Each structure stands twice: as structure tokens, then as C-alpha cells.
Amino acid sequence: xxxxxxxxxxxxxxxxxxxxxxxxxxxxxxxxxxxxxxxxxxxxxxxxxxxxxxxxxxxxxxxxxxxxxxxxxxxxxxxxxxxxxxxxxxxxxxxxxxxxxxxxxxxxxxxxxxxxxxxxxxxxxxxxxxxxxxxxxxxxxxxxxxxxxxxxxxxxxxxxxxxxxxxxxxxxxxxxxxxxxxxxxxxxxxxxxxxxxxxxxxxxxxxxxxxxxxxxxxxxxxxxxxxxxxxxxxxxxxxxxxxxxxxxxxxxxxxxxxxxxxxxxxxxxxxxxxxxxxxxxxxxxxxxxxxxxxxxxxxxxxxxxxxxxxxxxxxxxxxxxxxxxxxxxxxxxxxxxxxxxxxxxxxxxxxxxxxxxxxxxxxxxxxxxxxxxxxxxxxxxxxxxxxxxxxxxxxxxxxxxxxxxxxxxxxxxxxxxxxxxxxxxxxxxxxxxxxxxxxxxxxxxxxxxxxxxxxxxxxxxxxxxxxxxxxxxxxxxxxxxxxxxxxxxx
Amino acid sequence: xxxxxxxxxxxxxxxxxxxxxxxxxxxxxxxxxxxxxxxxxxxxxxxxxxxxxxxxxxxxxxxxxxxxxxxxxxxxxxxxxxxxxxxxxxxxxxxxxxxxxxxxxxxxxxxxxxxxxxxxxxxxxxxxxxxxxxxxxxxxxxxxxxxxxxxxxxxxxxxxxxxxxxxxxxxxxxxxxxxxx
Numbered sequence: 001x002x003x004x005x006x007x008x009x010x011x012x013x014x015x016x017x018x019x020x021x022x023x024x025x026x027x028x029x030x031x032x033x034x035x036x037x038x039x040x041x042x043x044x045x046x047x048x049x050x051x052x053x054x055x056x057x058x059x060x061x062x063x064x065x066x067x068x069x070x071x072x073x074x075x076x077x078x079x080x081x082x083x084x085x086x087x088x089x090x091x092x093x094x095x096x097x098x099x100x101x102x103x104x105x106x107x108x109x110x111x112x113x114x115x116x117x118x119x120x121x122x123x124x125x126x127x128x129x130x131x132x133x134x135x136x137x138x139x140x141x142x143x144x145x146x147x148x149x150x151x152x153x154x155x156x157x158x159x160x161x162x163x164x165x166x167x168x169x170x171x172x173x174x175x176x177x178x179x180x181x182x183x184x185x186x187x188x189x190x191x192x193x194x195x196x197x198x199x200x201x202x203x204x205x206x207x208x209x210x211x212x213x214x215x216x217x218x219x220x221x222x223x224x225x226x227x228x229x230x231x232x233x234x235x236x237x238x239x240x241x242x243x244x245x246x247x248x249x250x251x252x253x254x255x256x257x258x259x260x261x262x263x264x265x266x267x268x269x270x271x272x273x274x275x276x277x278x279x280x281x282x283x284x285x286x287x288x289x290x291x292x293x294x295x296x297x298x299x300x301x302x303x304x305x306x307x308x309x310x311x312x313x314x315x316x317x318x319x320x321x322x323x324x325x326x327x328x329x330x331x332x333x334x335x336x337x338x339x340x341x342x343x344x345x346x347x348x349x350x351x352x353x354x355x356x357x358x359x360x361x362x363x364x365x366x367x368x369x370x371x372x373x374x375x376x377x378x379x380x381x382x383x384x385x386x387x388x389x390x391x392x393x394x395x396x397x398x399x400x401x402x403x404x405x406x407x408x409x410x411x412x413x414x415x416x417x418x419x420x421x422x423x424x425x426x427x428x429x430x431x432x433x434x435x436x437x438x439x440x441x442x443x444x445x446x447x448x449x450x451x452x453x454x455x456x457x458x459x460x461x462x463x464x465x466x467x468x469x470x471x472x473x474x475x476x477x478x479x480x481x482x483x484x485x486x487x488x489x490x
Numbered sequence: 491x492x493x494x495x496x497x498x499x500x501x502x503x504x505x506x507x508x509x510x511x512x513x514x515x516x517x518x519x520x521x522x523x524x525x526x527x528x529x530x531x532x533x534x535x536x537x538x539x540x541x542x543x544x545x546x547x548x549x550x551x552x553x554x555x556x557x558x559x560x561x562x563x564x565x566x567x568x569x570x571x572x573x574x575x576x577x578x579x580x581x582x583x584x585x586x587x588x589x590x591x592x593x594x595x596x597x598x599x600x601x602x603x604x605x606x607x608x609x610x611x612x613x614x615x616x617x618x619x620x621x622x623x624x625x626x627x628x629x630x631x632x633x634x635x636x637x638x639x640x641x642x643x644x645x646x647x648x649x650x651x652x653x654x655x656x657x658x659x660x661x662x663x664x665x666x667x668x669x670x671x
Contacts, residue, residue, distance in 0.1 A: 052651050052652065052654065053651050056648075056650075056653075117650075117651065123605075123606050123647075123648070125605050125626065126605045126606065126649060126650060129580070129605045129650075130650060131580050131650055131651070229627065230606070230626050230627050230628065231625065231627070231628060234606070264519075266526060266530070295608070295622050295623045295630075296622075296623045296625065296628075296630065297561050297562070297564055297622050297630040297631060297632070298564050298628045298629070298630055301559060304561065305556060305559075308552065308555075308556065309548075309552050312548040312552060315544075316541070319544070320540065320541055320544070324533075324537055327511070327512070327515045327533075328529075328530050328533040328534065329530075330515055330516075330519045331519065331529060331533065332519065332521055332522060332523035332529050333519055333522060333523075333526060334519075334520065334521070334522030335519035335520055337519075337520070345512070345516060348512075349508065349509070349512045352508055353508050353509070356501055356505055356508070357501050360497055360500065360501055363551070363555050364555065364556070364560050364561065365493075365555050365560040366493065368620055368621060369492075369494055369618050369619065369620070369621070370494070370497065370618075371608075371621060371646065372610075372621075372646035372647060373618065373646070430498075430501065431498075434494050434495070434497070434498040435494075435616075435617075436494065436612065436616060436617050436618035438610070438644060438654070439646075440648040440653065441653070441654040442653075442654050443654045443655070444654075445616060447616060
């Protein structure tokens with residue numbers, strides 16, 4: 001066992017149970033929501049009759065569920081690796097899961113029983129201005145679901161910060177700020193601690209921003225005379241949304257730092273550029289959100305300039321520290337290829353590549369003709385589908401197989417199908433954006449149908465591969481619960 | 491080539507370059523170097539130059555795309571000889587006038603009566619040429635100069651169940667044909 005896993009990664013039964021619940025829930029929701037996405041693309045391509053009211057309900061569920069579940073799955077990655085270095089318990093990890101499920105039930109009830117279709121961004125005043133299609137109660141249920149999920153994540157992050165401070169004395173030291181300008185860097189300081197500190201700080205602030213705007217909107221739902229400033233609400237929503245989804249990436253990337261060296265045989269220690277990159281990202285993730293508001297011309301223009309320039313700068317840590325660092329770690333290393341290592345390299349490509357169209361679109365003069373076209377889902381599906389999900393899958397394959405596991409029949413074929421299908425899928429979004437195809441349209445003009453149809457075929461391929469991954473991993477987790485595999489043998 | 495064409499070409503080129511770099515590293519990854527530390531040291535030395543190059547490139551692009559600032563000033567009164575008042579509603583556009591002169595700047599004063607909408611101008615080939623948000627309580631001013639033709643307005647901010655059917659239209663005519671109706 002210890003040949004395949006460090007002893008610190010062998011979990012006691014209670015921890016194993018909660019981790020398995022995270023893993024299986026994430027896989028099930030991802031597959032289900034991919035199917036929902038396929039239905040939407042088939043509807044846009046006029047291959048399937050999806051009435052607009054149902055389309056927008058599905059769109060709302062797809063967005064909310066995937067943003068949430070990617071966050072949940074990524075937090076499992078962070079918890080699993082961080083607990084090796086700091087005294088992190090299972091109680092808040094479990095509380096986060098339970099609150100997530102309660103929140104998800106409210107959200108699903110709001111959408112499918114209450115017919116709420118205000119999109120995952122709940123952009124005020126749409127949730128309370130449905131033109132009779134859903135009630136204020138349905139909108140409130142949706143937002144209360146978010147509140148529950150936010151409380152769960154906040155509890156988890158508070159526990160993470162407590163554990164980091166107990167181990168390192170302060171969050172600043174955990175983040176490595178003492179090495180920014182000099183001093184001998186402690187090479188044993190884990191990248192997982194640096195990344196976790198950044199995420200705990202930033203996402204706590206993001207969630208607090210979300211809590212403020214959710215309370216504002218909930219009060220408005222029942223006291224319509226309380227009318228908040230629409231621009232302020234928009235700022236808070238995009239601040240919260242941007243921070244939350246980006247933190248999912250920053251949590252999942254811990255799997256890259258932890259696992260890649262085991263296959264390349266080269267350590268991945270922190271360095272001064274590494275510490276600078278994570279410090280800079282901590283600040284930049286908080287201030288870059290105005291790039292979502294570039295078409296709100298009444299915004300203070302200096303904020304829009306900040307949005308564009310910080311978007312450019314945000315690419316540097318991704319490209320030059322994590323992606324470049326991964327490539328250097330792998331290059332001529334005598335790499336052992338396996339599902340986890342293959343998925344990690346794919347995830348680095350997906351993340352870095354997804355940043356390219358994102359940065360391009362953060363240019364104000366480009367945003368003028370690309371904003372809210374399919375270019376936008378093109379770039380975020382790029383780094384979610386081909387970046388974050390491969391990180392999660394690498395982690396899960398690691399859980400069931402460990403560094404010494406052998407692939408089973410079909411794994412690499414599924415990997416290639418996922419890669420090719422995923423690339424075709426996201427490129428069709430980008431091509432649609434190039435052709436000015438609007439995002440979030442239930443019905444498309446005839447001239448755009450080809451993109452939707454090719455994307456539908458590609459999505460089906462991705463889902464088939466994802467289904468195989470999900471079945472393999474779930475079976476592996478169940479086997480490990482019997483004591484047959486590493487993380488369950490504690 | 492439209493701006494979209496340039497953006498598309500640039501993006502594909504950068505994605506292809508990135509893919510080639512990854513493919514190169516992946517194909518070399520299985521062949522261990524005799525001196526792995528030297529390989530890494532050389533790669534990290536290259537990174538300093540790459541960092542400097544990207545900083546210079548980013549600064550140049552930022553300057554080139556932000557000066558002059560691409561969004562007109564919003565609080566200086568009327569910005570163009572032709573002004574169109576635009577109000578977004580679930581799910582239609584209220585616009586006046588809808589017949590304007592070519593070659594003379596048009597200012598769209600865009601707001602909303604209910605929820606957020608996206609005021610997006612498409613040309614006859616369904617190509618997006620300019621946009622701004624329509625938001626209740628605020629007026630965004632979009633200024634553009636058009637050649638003659640028929641233009642369609644689509645909503646680019648999700649606004650409810652008939653979002654995809656929220657169309658408007660206006661005509662741009664040659665100067666000698668008159669406008670402002």
C-alpha cells in the first residue's frame with residue numbers, strides 16, 4: 001500500500017466515507033448536467049424540440065449545478081491534500097456537503113417545481129420580474145439555496161484558515177509572504193498550503209459579497225419598495241460569481257502540484273516566482289471582475305481599465321508558473337504515463353488554452369463585439385471542461401488506483417474521446433462567437449445551426465467518455481471501501 | 491476582415507502554438523535527460539525572457555487598445571448629431587427615431603424599463619457590430635457611425651423566456667435621402 005500511496009493519504013473510515021460522498025455526488029451531477037447541456041445544444045440546433053420555458057429552466061439548472069458541483073469537487077481535492085500538512089478535521093468538510101445538498105434541493109425545487117428560470121447569475125431584477133412565469137417564492141427558494149451553499153463553503157474555509165494559522169502562525173506565513181522580497185525559502189513548504197490559503201481568503205470574501213447581494217435580493221423579493229441600485233447589485237453578483245468559479249480552479253490545481261511529481265520523478269517545490277504568483281493572484285482575482293461589466297458604459301471608466309489590464313496580468317501566473325512549471329517538470333523527465341498523469345497534462349493545456357480567448361475578450365474594444373456571444377461559454381467551457389474537470393478526474397483516478405495502478409481496457413480510448421470531443425465542443429462555441437451567435441438563446445437563426453449540431457455530436461462523445469470515467473471511478477471507490485484500494489485501507 | 495475575423499485568427503494561432511508546445515513536451519517526456527537539473531535550469535532561465543516579453547507585449551496591446559479610450563464619455567451631454575432614445579422592455583425595443591443618416595455619428599441613449607437587457611446592433615449579415623447594456627435606472631451612451639443599410643437589434647443580456655425573440659430594427663440611409671424619423 002505504501003508503495004502506491006504516502007501513509008498520510010490513507011484515510012480513516014469516517015473521512016473516507018465523506019470523501020466518497022463528495023466524489024460520487026460530483027460525478028453523478030456532472031454527468032447529469034452534461035446531459036442537460038446536450039439537450040440544450042440539440043434544442044438550439046433544431047434537432048430536438050425544447051420549448052423556451054423548459055430551455056431556460058435547464059439553462060438555469062445547468063449553470064447553477066455545474067458551478068456549484070465543480071466548487072464542491074474541487075474543495076474535496078483541497079481538503080484531501082491539505083489535511084496532510086495542517087490539522088484539518090472532517091466536521092466542517094461534512095457540514096459543507098450537507099449544506100450543499102440542502103441548498104441543491106432548494107435550487108432544484110425552485111427550477112423544476114417553481115419554474116424559476118432567472119439563470120445562475122440571478123441578475124436583479126430578473127428574479128422578481130418573470131412576467132408571470134415564476135413566483136417570488138420560487139426566486140427566493142433559488143437564492144436561499146445559494147445562501148445555504150455559501151454558508152457551507154464559508155464554514156469549510158473558516159476551518160481551513162484555522163488549521164493553516166495553527167500550523168503556520170498566520171495566513172501571511174502560510175501564503176509565503178515572508179519570502180516575497182528575500183530570505184531563504186523553505187522548500188518543504190507545500191504548494192497545497194499556499195494555494196489553500198489564497199483560496200480560503202479570496203473565496204471567503206467572494207462568498208461574503210454573494211451573501212450581501214443575496215440578502216438584498218431576498219428583501220426586495222418580499223418588500224418590492226426596497227429597490228437596490230441595479231449597478232451596485234450587478235457589481236456584487238459578478239464579483240461573487242467570478243471569485244467563486246476561479247477559486248474552483250485554484251482548489252483543483254492542488255492535485256497538479258501534488259500528483260505530477262510522482263509521475264515525473266521531479267519534485268515541485270515552491271520558489272520565489274511561485275510565491276509571487278500566488279500572492280499576485282490573491283489580489284488580482286479580487287479586483288479583475290469589472291471585465292464582466294465592460295459593456296456597462298456608466299461604470300467608472302478607471303474600473304473598466306483595471307478590468308482589462310488585470311485580466312492580462314492574471315494570465316501570467318497561469319502561463320508562467322503553473323502551466324510552464326508543469327511542462328518543465330515533465331520535459332525529458334522519463335515520465336510515467338497513466339490516467340492521472342495524462343489527465344493532469346491535459347488539464348494544464350485546457351486551463352492555459354482557455355485563458356487565451358478569455359484574455360482576448362477582456363479587451364474592451366473586442367468585448368464590444370464578443371460580449372455575451374457564444375465566445376463567452378467557449379472560453380469558460382474550455383478551462384472548465386478541459387482544465388478543471390481533468391484535474392478532478394486525475395484526483396479521482398489517483399484515489400482509486402494510486403501511482404502504481406495500471407489502466408484498464410478503454411481508459412485511454414475514453415481519454416482520447418474526451419480530448420477530441422471536448423476540443424470540438426468548445427471550438428464550436430468559439431466559432432459561434434466569431435459568427436456573432438448570441439449566448440443563452442433557446443432558438444438560433446438558421447445560419448448558426450451548424451455550430452450547434454457539431455457541438456451536439458461532440459457533446460455526446462464527451463458524455464460517453466465521462467460516463468465511462470464515472471463508472472470506473474465509482475466502482476473503484478466502492479472497492480476501496482471494502483479495503484481493496486489505497487485511500488480506503490486506513 | 492472584420493474585428494471578429496482578426497480575433498478568431500489570432501486566437502486559433504495562439505491555441506495552435508500552445509498545443510504544439512504541449513505536444514512537443516509530451517513527446518519528449520518519456521526520454522529522460524542525462525542531467526535533469528540542467529534541463530530545468532535552462533527552462534527556467536528562458537522563463538525570465540518570456541516573462542519580460544509578455545509584459546512588454548501586454549503593455550503595448552493595452553496602450554494600443556485603450557488610447558483613445560473606446561467607450562465615449564457618459565456625462566458630457568449630447569455626443570453626436572443624431573440621437574436615438576432606446577428603452578428595453580420584456581420583450582421588445584422602443585426606439586426613436588429609427589431612420590438615420592449614414593456617415594454621421596449616431597448616439598444611442600440606452601436604458602431599460604424593467605430588467606437588464608443587452609442592446610446589440612447586428613448588420614444585414616447578422617454580424618454584431620456594437621453593443622451596450624440596457625439597465626433600469628441608468629442610461630448607457632453608445633456612439634457609432636454607420637454605412638447605409640438595414641440593421642437589426644438583438645438582446646444580448648438574458649431577460650426571460652422570450653429573450654431570443656426580442657428584436658428591433660432601424661434604417662441607415664444616405665445623407666441626401668434624409669433621416670431622423
